[in-house]
Structures are given as C-alpha cells and as structure tokens.
Amino acid sequence: MSAPTRVFIARLAGVAVFDPAGDQVGRVRDVVVALRVGRRPPRVLGLVVEVQPRRPVFLPITRVKIIEVDQVVFDGRLNMRRFQQREAETLVIAELLDRTVRLLEDDSPVSVVDVAMEPTRSRDWLVTKVAVRRGGGRGALRRRRGELFVVDWDAVSGMSGVEHGQGAAGLIAAFDRLKAADLANIIHELPEKRRTEVARALDDERLADILEELPEDEQVEILGHLDSDRAADVLDAMDPDDAADLLGELPAEQRERLLTLMEPEEAAPVRRLLRYAAGTAGGLMTTDAVILPPDATVAEALAHIRNPDLDPALAAQVYVCRPPTEPPTGRYLGTVHFQRLLREPPSALVSGIVDTELAPLRPTLSLEAVATFLATYNLVAAAVVDESGHLLGTVSVDDVLDHLLPEDWRETVMEAAADESTDPEEEALRRSAQAREEAR
Template identity: 35%
Template sequence: MTVPTDVVERLRDPARVAETAAELAELRAPDLADLFNQLRVTDAAALLAALPLPQAINVCDQPSLRRRARLLEQLDPDRAAAILDGLSADERTDVIQHLSDHHRRRLLPKLSPTGRAEVEQLLRYPDHTAGGIMTTEFVQLAPTVTVGEALQHIRTVAREKETIYAGYVLEPGTGRLLGAVSLRDLVVAEREQPVTEVMRAKPVTVAVLEDQESVAHKIAKYNLLAVPVLETEGRVVGFVTVDDVIDVLIEEQTEDLLRLGAVEPGALDRPYFDNPIARVVRKRIGWLLLLFVAETFTGTVLRYFESELAAVVALSFFIPLLIGTGGNAGSQTVTTIIRSLALREIGLRDAWRVLSRELSTGFIVGVVIGAVAFGRALLWGTSVPLAATVSITVLAICTWSTTV
C-alpha cells in the first residue's frame, strides 16, 4: 500500500503521532509492514513506539518488514525489549543478529529469562543453517499419552507456541525423536488410541547444521508444513516451518540472480536506498574489473589481424554483430545451467551429458543464425566469400559460446 502524504506529515508532528497510530492500528500487520517499509526510519520508529504493544509485536514479527533492527534501536530500551520478548524465537534471533554490538548488549539483559535463553541457544548456530532459521517453540508429547490427552496438551500450550503443525513424540529423559504426529492425524484418530499408533515413526528430519537451502528442498520435495531439526544425538531442538523456507528461497534466488549479473552476494541484503553507494561499488567493481580485463584480449586479437581488417574493411562492420551474438548465446546457456543447478535437475555427475547437449544446441543454433547472417551480409552488398566467412564465424561463435 502507498503511504498517504498526510500520514507522513502527522507522524512528524509529535502532538498527532498517537492519533495517527490509533487510525493505522486497524490495518492488518502485513499491510502495516508495507507502510513501515516506505517511511523514513525516524518516522517509522515514531509510529512503532505509538502503536499498541500487541500490534507493534505483530508488525515486527512480519518477515517482510525491513530495517527491524534499526527501528528497535530508535526506541526506548524497555519498549524495544518488550517487543522482542513478544516475537517468535526465530524472528527475535534474526533481529538481534542485526543489532549493533552496543544495542545488543543494552537489550539482551532486559529480555525475559526464557527469551534470553532462546536467543543464546539460537545464536550458537551459524547463519544459513537449519539451526539458524528454526524456532524452538514446538509441541512435545510423551509416548505414553493417548490421542485425547495429546489434543488436551496442545490446547494447553497453544498460546505459548508460534505455530502448531505437528507434535513430536520424544523419548523420556533423552529427548530423542520417536515420531511425529500431525494435527490432522490427531483429529481423525480415536481419542482412546495411543499416540504411538498414530504417529509417523520415521519422519523426515534435518540436521541442525544442515544448509538452509537443503532444508528448503526437503520441505518442497516431501510437501511438508514443518520439519523437525535434530542435534547429532537425535535430540529435537526445534523445527523449520514452510514460511521460513519461503524466506530462504527468496534469499537464495536473489543470491543466484546477483551471481548471474556478476554482482557479489550481499549487495541486496538491505533495501535499495539503504545501501551506501560505497558498499554497492565494492560489491560490483570486482567482477566488472575482471570482465574488463578479459575483454581487453579482444583488442589484442583484433590488432593481430589488423592487416587483414585493413585489406577487407567490410569485415569490421560485422565485429559488433559477432561479439553480441556470442555474448547472447553464452548468457542463455549460463542462465539455463544455473537455473537447473539451483533446482538440482543436474549435478557434477551430468557434466559430460550437459556438455554434449549444449554442443549440439550451439551447433544447431549456429547453423540457423549463420544462414540468416549469410543472407543479411548479401543484402548489404558484400561478396559471397565474405558473406560465407561471416556465416561460418557465427556458427563457430555460437557453438563455442554455448559449450564453453
């Protein structure tokens, strides 16, 4: 949604901030998050401070809300800590990871003991792993309970949990995973049945240090709403939900697109206008310099054939066409291969098959475009030998570009 001009003006008037916040509090949290993203940090922080605490927590719990850490840094520490305490464990940890060291030291002691313990546990795991994106608020079930007792237990703890997709049956004492049971399975089962008869004894799991992209592929492959996260000894420490995976896929696809455009990953970690120009230049300049140096070899080749070009000046007219065709053919191949790698349709074991396939594709494309280039060269009034030279060169360039 677009921010009305009068809203911005009222937020900059301290006497009208509370009135504006009361009007906007009726919006849904995702819509409010969109509105916050369009405001300056100072204006957004003023609105966040004036919203009712439950609404402020709901807004900050939206993964789509950008600059969460910067917003909380602008607030009174007690207000910021109250908001952090209300967030789900994974979102709370994500925000704290982006706080400056000064603000982190200031806010962590103000969290509740439970919230602080969860944060300290999750901060032990590296970014981009299952442990780094999981939530620790899962439903634990004993193997001795019945379906009816399990449902009653879920009703009791539901208010304390972020999301409940399933219950995990754990071995008493060790916390090892014995099985998982979905809410649907519990609802359709008889209340007197032991939960061990309803649970799935060997559910899909992920390791706590497993890469987040691998976790996303498992959830997509097995069509799961959530997947339990295990320590090395098989103890459940949390679970990753499908909404966490959506964020991961967006992040990974952004990273792939940046690499495709010869931009270092991390260039879009912040909103476009929040990225300092110096940081943007640093992320782009490396690859641009490398490509620039590589392309200077084109000049070396042209100088080597300077006498031939001087003898047949018409050849120089086709140089931009040939270079552009080779670049376009190569870009198509790179895009196709990177996308297939990202979807795990191909791997290193398929290298020779991919090579032969792209060689065949490049040759056929080169024949077609070479025939068009031959006709176009004749229309420009060149001789048949020169047109044939251009045509054969196009064939060679297309074959080479798609293969190498």
C-alpha cells in the same frame, strides 16, 4: 457524488474501493491533500488506495463518484503506477492525526483526532472541519479535559510544519483491524521520524508482529530508537527465531546488552539459536513447536494445535519427546501429523501414532538441503534433532522461503510497481492543483 457530503477521513481507512464494474480493487489507506497558506482549507487531491500486492496507488478525487461508510466507487481506470508523495502533498492519516494544534480563540492546545472533507460547487473537495480532543490548558475551564469536539479548519493553527514528539494513537486506531503484514507496509511508507513515533505508541505484542514483517534495516532502525528496556520487552514478544535474526544484525555489545535485559526464559532459546550459522537448519529453526510427552492423548494434542496464536505451519504437527519437553528435549520419538490426529479416537496416546519413517533434520544441514527435504515429502515443517536424539526445534516452510528469496524481497514487494510510466491525466490533475496554489 452520493451522500454523506461531509466525510471524516480517519473513518475511510480500510474501506473497500470498487471499480465501475463493481469489482473490488483495493482499500483506502489515506487521503492526499495540499495545504494552503494562511487559514484557507486544504484542497483534497485524491485517495491512496492499496492494491495487491501491497502497492499504494493514487486515485484522483475527481474520479471518485460514491463515498459511503462501507465503499468507495470510482469511474474511469485506476493507474497502477506506485504512488509517490510529493513535497507539496500531505497525507492526512499518516501526518495530521495526533498532531498538537492550538485553538485560535484562546491559544489552548488540543490534539487532532480526525479531519473532515466536504465537496464544493466546483466539484473540488476541501478539508473544512477538525475533530480535536482537549488535553488541558487555558481553555480547559470552558471545555472539560478530554472532551472531543469539532471546529472549523480556520479555527486552529499548527497544522503545517514538522512536529517533534507527535503522537500516533489516531493513526494506530485507524488501522487497528489490519493484519501485521499490511500495517508493516504502511509503516514502511512513513518517514523515519513518523515511523519511530508509531513504533513507540504500539504495544509490545503488536510491534513485535510488525517488526517480523519489515525489512531488516528498518527493524534495526526502529529497535535503535527504543530505549533498551522497551527493546528487550519487544524482543521477548517476538518469535525466538525472528528475535535471533534481528539480534544477529546488531553489534555484539548491543546484542549482549539486550539479551541480558530480556526475560531469562525468553532469552535462553534465542541464545541457543544464535549459535548456529545462518543458512543452516539450526539457524532457520524456531523453538516454538508443539511438543508433548508420549503419554499425552490425541485430545490434548488437538487442544494445543487449536491455539489461534500458533503459526499454521507449526500447528500442522506435534512432536513427541520424552521429558523434558522444552528444547533441547529428552529423546525425540517422532512426529504426529494433524490429519492423523483427526482420524484417531481422543483417548488414544500420541506415542502410538507417531511417524517414525522420516529421519529428522540435523542442525548443520544447509538451507538448500532443508528446502529439498520439505519439497520431497510435502511437509510444511520438520523436526531438527541433534546427534544425541534431542529435539532442538523445528524448521517451517515460511522460514525457508524467507531465506531462499532475495535479501531485499520485502522491499521488492513493498516498492515494486506494475507500471512505472506516468499517467498523463493523473499528472495533470496533481499539477493543476499545485499550480492553482502557486498562483494564489
């Protein structure tokens, strides 16, 4: 196994994992260890590697041949059976980071920032060091408050057992670069207690993005663990259609309380969306469309769709309406597709290049009819207009797919395994490690 021989585990999060042929198979998501009685350092059992599509699998540490800052290389084959954590196993990043422990030298509290593992002569890997941050207490006179330092594993107590009110800053920092959908998958795997702690530690925007990627029951669960003011702030940060879908799952009294606490300008479109039945164009649409008046120029339109925070489907076209340009708008004049914008001079007016050939959708149109319309005309989004010609919103293809797929499709993606059979070698490795601990 190549240097470095001491590896800080939080720094492994997201590192690419390669097979013997040099092909990348996934990324490191966590490290599995077996905690031991007394002060003996935990034994490392293996890595949790996320492979596509968002499936965690187990890679025994004995198969890992190279660990470097930018890659992990293993030999043999990677069993694609879904990783299932066992009672005697602990996930370092998910469960040990941010834990409050005590230094044995003076019984002062410190917070776990990272832990390090090292190989032994017998080819085992053990967790030997703990990086901690001083938070104050009786030992604070000798070390400054907030100071980061490294101690031996046996110099601290409190690593085992359930901690109530555990922080989540370290876990969040370890996966800071992940896309919302990937972090949602990791949060989905956490126990409810830990999931709640992580949700509380995330900022409103990040939590809003992650909620949109979680199954509905977990969205409701997380929102229920937040105080009402925080829950309303998170709903403010969500896309109106996603916020409406989530609120639609709540009891009427709770839904109305949260709507009242939301910012009025954020709550108004959500209230409008809640009026429409699920499975209709009105129930599928969002009000976050690019809407411009007829005297706007092509240059202005291009500036709007360049917004990196705009969903790609919504950035594919601009809707031209008479004022007001907030839904429900003035009279809808037509749609300008972004490819047409690229072909026109910047000074041209959008009103002169609108596509008026396609009739807009009505809010009562069924899900199947909306899907057929988008497929027939090769569109990624379409305008929804009422009988008076006012633009109400837009339906994008991703929202249609969300509703066409089975209700539990997110759980299926997160939980399905390519092969449910047991890998004998992996089973033997894990049982051997546990048996050695029981014998001691």
